[in-house]
Amino acid sequence: MSLSRRNLLGLDGMSAGEITTILDTAENLKEISYRPIRKVPTLRGKTIVHFFYEASTRTRTSFELAAKRLSADTVSLSASTSSLTKGETLIDTAKNLLAMSPDCIVIRHSQSGAPHLLAKHIPISIINAGDGAHEHPTQGLLDMLTIRQAKGRLDGLKVSIIGDITHSRVARSDLIGLNTMGSEVTFYGPRTLIPPAVESLGAKVAGSMEEAVADADVIIMLRVQQERLTDVLFPTLREYAQRFGLGMKEMKAAKKDVVVMHPGPINRGVEMSPEVADGPWSVILDQVANGVAVRMALLYLLIGPEAA
Amino acid sequence: MSLSRRNLLGLDGMSAGEITTILDTAENLKEISYRPIRKVPTLRGKTIVHFFYEASTRTRTSFELAAKRLSADTVSLSASTSSLTKGETLIDTAKNLLAMSPDCIVIRHSQSGAPHLLAKHIPISIINAGDGAHEHPTQGLLDMLTIRQAKGRLDGLKVSIIGDITHSRVARSDLIGLNTMGSEVTFYGPRTLIPPAVESLGAKVAGSMEEAVADADVIIMLRVQQERLTDVLFPTLREYAQRFGLGMKEMKAAKKDVVVMHPGPINRGVEMSPEVADGPWSVILDQVANGVAVRMALLYLLIGPEAA
């Protein structure tokens, strides 16, 4: 399997065939993580720079493990330890990194479009590990892999995404990817945290928690950033939990075979109750495991022996 | 040699036979660190997560080198860079790490019992790299290896541990391990920094520095945490040094073949004078070297080819 692109900047513009190639590759590579020797020599001698302007242990660790399972070398830079960025433009920084000849730069940045800017100026593989409120394509892919494993398909599903939609790059990448694969996405959350005219992007908006949950095949709960709750007129996490959290009451009204997802880390008792997080419908830890597999697949497809 | 356990949570409950197996394995593996090529392929394809909620360069570096000398891959997370922990319980964090399928988690945490909690919930090897004021079992093991090398045995010895006993997980692990091996431990320090009823744990308490030093085969000086001196009624390091520091005067009253230890980093002129730290009785740097060997042994025994 191969992919005729050098970068993964977003799911926007990616075809269903490309997404399927990535998910199939991830499924093939996943078993490496369960062998006694969890390592193959595929990317030996390749160097991957993890360049994180925003802290993210979870995603960075997932990328690092993916790289190591394929025998790639990794170097990790973070904004906090980085003098690279002192007064230097992002492009200068990237050109400097490029001059050290890595094979791939994985970048997380608080500015939307930062990975695209990089890709325009430097001729090696760029992977977007989250840019501002724009996209988080590897999360979108691992979510789709998890849904495909749970549901056996990615088309004709109803997926509800609940929480702070406006600030969520996960919601955006999920929406784009799932629409491409033929599923229907419904958003729900505090009215001030749903972007206006979201229907034009291909999403429905539910009018109530009941409606959001009722027909869903998949429910994706988004993480609450406490500092943003001030935008929402009610001041407490508890109030948020009551109106937008997923509890056993909601689960009883949901479809029998619904699956529940969350990009993590969970605020237990806020986005969902502990019973929901740990119930049989929860595929949250499958998401984490699939995260490593999807990132292995991308590294393999973008800089591996059969890369474009 | 093998060990019929999956975790190293503490020396409490560990048999003399188990301790001896670990120390013997450490002694066998130690020479790897002195070869021209300081690496064996034993743990190739194994992944070790170093999860440090408390900063510790010394211990983390020792663990990392131990892992690399056995060809394991390592990923290092620290609380300061960790978004994993944001509002997430320790168990959720651990389950997330587990979903990425590492082989072993080495954890340091300011809460006593954190490694035990982890071990209860996740089915891979957990190594306690220090939990609160509870235990620091790898330090206890490296101390015992150092004593065994210096004295030829671990039974029938008198070991004095001097300093802030109350807050010291090193003192606790040393006490438990040395008692198990048949040696006698005496504590000495500022009265407010000796826990009450410590005799019930198997330790003696000396009444004076002279008494603590007099018959000791081994003297272990504990590091002073300056911020805790306020608990001790006298305000200066200098006063502490005069009353609880090890100087040449004390060394003259000590046994000819006494050895002096310290878990590091030393405050020279506080816990001991420079002459003592650098004298022929000092095995402080042997402790550091043995630290790598003991950690190699544990990784080998817990996740190596012959692991339980």
Add this chain to the structure above:
Amino acid sequence: MSLSRRNLLGLDGMSAGEITTILDTAENLKEISYRPIRKVPTLRGKTIVHFFYEASTRTRTSFELAAKRLSADTVSLSASTSSLTKGETLIDTAKNLLAMSPDCIVIRHSQSGAPHLLAKHIPISIINAGDGAHEHPTQGLLDMLTIRQAKGRLDGLKVSIIGDITHSRVARSDLIGLNTMGSEVTFYGPRTLIPPAVESLGAKVAGSMEEAVADADVIIMLRVQQERLTDVLFPTLREYAQRFGLGMKEMKAAKKDVVVMHPGPINRGVEMSPEVADGPWSVILDQVANGVAVRMALLYLLIGPEAA
């Protein structure tokens, strides 16, 4: 090729022959970074400790990549995460590291002479990655490699170094190295940032920007540390740029084949205009690429199979 020394502490005292050996080795090893598999097994089983008391992503990343391309293992300590240094002397810290038996310590420290102190006390290879305002020998070497590639030689050249000379370890190492190789160095910058009696060190001082630029074969612009501009009587970066920055006006007065260098990161519009930074005379990114090559060469010569 081999080098009859164990350490790289500075360019001071290094012969032209030694410098040539390092640059020739770097040139030989450089192509490894452009292979499909960017890795050779030369330093397998060697451990390099990167001990950075001062933050430096750029230099640390360059050293890490150099080590990995030669298959060495690396452990990275930084002052901010380091409890090693708590109240401990540098020598104690170094002896502790030594007890873990690495093969080489790469140290950056804010104190001039710190690497020399280490080298005096511990018997493994020490590489100075920048000490205070003293030396930055790997930068000096990569600058010389870049000049040699651009100009075909290192003797008989006129090299102008412009900016804050007083606080620049780059300026010092460049001066020493270039003098040794037979080139002439001219300094220019704010009068308060040129050390007194610099002529006695072998440098000329230009009286004006015009003079500094006029005959130069190579112009090296130094990075402005904004916090030091207060020493210079004029308060703004803009004023600095007008009087000491390299713009198109200066380039027109320069030699046709002049090359422009900068140790990075550039403050665009301060030390030089964007047109200058990106012009055909700029070899700034060659410096970065040569940095990896020079560091590979040093590791190879100091701890490789043919090391002294």
